Amino acid sequence: MSRLRRPPRRLPIERDARRILVPFEGRLDPTVLDAAIRMARAEHAVLVPAYLLIVPLSYAEDSPLKDQVEVAMPLLEAVEHAALREGVPVDARIEKGRTLTHALKRLWEAEPFDRIVAPAPIPGAPGFSEKQLAWLLTHAPAETVVLKPAA
Amino acid sequence: MRKPGQELTDEQQVALGALRRLAVVLGAHFLEEEGNDLVATVRRVVYERGTTYVFVGTPDESRRREILRGSLLSRLVRELPGVDIRVVANRADRPEAGS
Secondary structure, eight states, rough: OGGGGGOOSSSSOOTOOOEEEEESSOOHHHHHHHHHHHEEEEETTTEEHHHHHHOOTTTTOOOOOHHHHHHHHHHHHHHHHHHHTTTTTTTEEEESSHHHHHHHHHHHHHHHOOOOEEOOOOOSSOOHHHHHHHHHHHOSSSSSEEEEEOO | OEEEEEEEEHHHHHHHHHHHHHHHHHHHOOOOOOOSSSHHHHHHHHHHHHOOOEEOOOOOOHHHHHHHHHHHHHHHHHHHHTTTEEEOOOOOGGGOOOO
């Protein structure tokens, strides 16, 4: 009977596997991504890269954001490939909010995470500000690691 | 589609919630339908809503099921004459994804 089964098409996600959230906006620095992948592999965890979208106040909160999704999808795909090369299963997300912290809050209110890996600010680049990181460290419902991208 | 009365596990509920939220971001309508047979349910929704294009993922079917019931894709093609069907590959299966 087992000979009739095809191999699974994606890496199996173990039941009750730990989930590591990696929220980002813009691009995800390779140093941060590599570190998150190493953590996920060491903990046999699922990597949850989450692209955070900002809904401008001039738009209704439930407005579709197709242009931003077109940017997010290839980035998430690249993250997924990098993780799969290392044997780490991925469960990507796109979440939106009025601010990055609003989007993050919505995400962890909707599903549980065991660890959060956030990139530290890069001057002049999109992503978390120092103030937002301070909020994240104060309010995150899970152990949180802030990683400084390579200089 | 879910079978009538089927209870979802916590993991399935999380995954379904994520899909719902993604549909909102994309401006898509998210439908949840009950049924015992995927092809029959898709066929019903297609004709109720006048759909002309159906996207499906790559089915993870056993050879046994294919032999006994016919493949899901060939059944969809047979049951949906005049409707375009596009199979979207799992990006992780691409050679550059490696493993």
